[in-house]
Amino acid sequence: MNELAIRSIAGVAMIAIAILATVTGGYAFALLVAGVATAVYWEWMRMVRPWSFPWKIGGFFYALIPALALLWVRDRADNGLELVFWIFIVTWATDIGAYAAGRKIGGPKLATRISPNKTIAGLFGGMFAAGLGGALWAEYAGLGPHYFWLGAVMAFLAQGGDLFESWMKRRAGVKDSSNILPGHGGIFDRVDGLMVVAVAAAALSWVNLL
Structure with missing residues (x-):
């Protein structure tokens, strides 16, 4: 089986697990979030082992x-289930849009020293896809009108989280945070943007802006 097929199957499986646990809620969602957070910290420690204690x-x-943010949104925020899915959709759309625009358009690089493959076109492609996906979900789920433009802002934050992890990997001299996900690298590689979006969405919801 080629790498693309493995990557696709693993990606579909991860999305299915995330959706099932989110819909189920309760302990299922809490265990998923706790497991992801634990894996992220383990991968983080692998990269920073020779770095300073802070x-x-x-x-x-x-x-x-981010784990606490997701748990709070799911169980405490208004329209918590719908908002968690909005966070997922915005983040997934960011990744897809950035990849597609980067491949099809190319052009100037976004941050050559941190992540040589990322382009400015990819940044805006991700923002466009997240804005569109977030707006469509907001319309379907009956969320407020601010969701029709916040997706693009969240995409910008998500790509910031992606760049931060890329900087960590470059400093640590590794390609991926780990190799536990077939075709995808590590858990941190897959949720670096989601973590930032989850915190931002929870903070806005906390102060009644979402």
């Missing part, structure tokens, strides 16, 4: 805060 402490909170 990086090790910082990684604990970097993994914990």
Whole structure:
């Protein structure tokens, strides 16, 4: 089986698990979030092992805060289930849009020293896809009108999270955060943008802006 097929099957499986656990809620969602957070911290520690002690402490909170944000949104926020799916859709659309635009359009690089493959076209492609996907879900789920434009903003934040992890990997001298996901690398590689979006969405919801 070629790498693309393995990557596709693994991607579909991860999405299916995320959707099932989110819809089920309760312990199923909590266990999924806790498991992802634990994996992210483990991968973080693998990369920063020779670094200074504050990086090790910082990684604990970097993994914990998005996990708590997702749990709070799912169980405490208004329209929590719909908002979690909005977070997922915006993040997934960002990745897809950035990849497609980067491949089809190319052009100037976004951050050559951090991630040589990322382009400015990919940044805007991700923002467009996230804005569109977030708006369509907001319309379907009956969410507020602000969701029709916030998707693009969240995509910008998601790609910031992606670049931060890319910087960490470059400094650590590794290609992926780990190799536990066939064709995808590590858990951190897959949720680096989602973690940032989850915190931002939870914070806005907390202050009644979402």
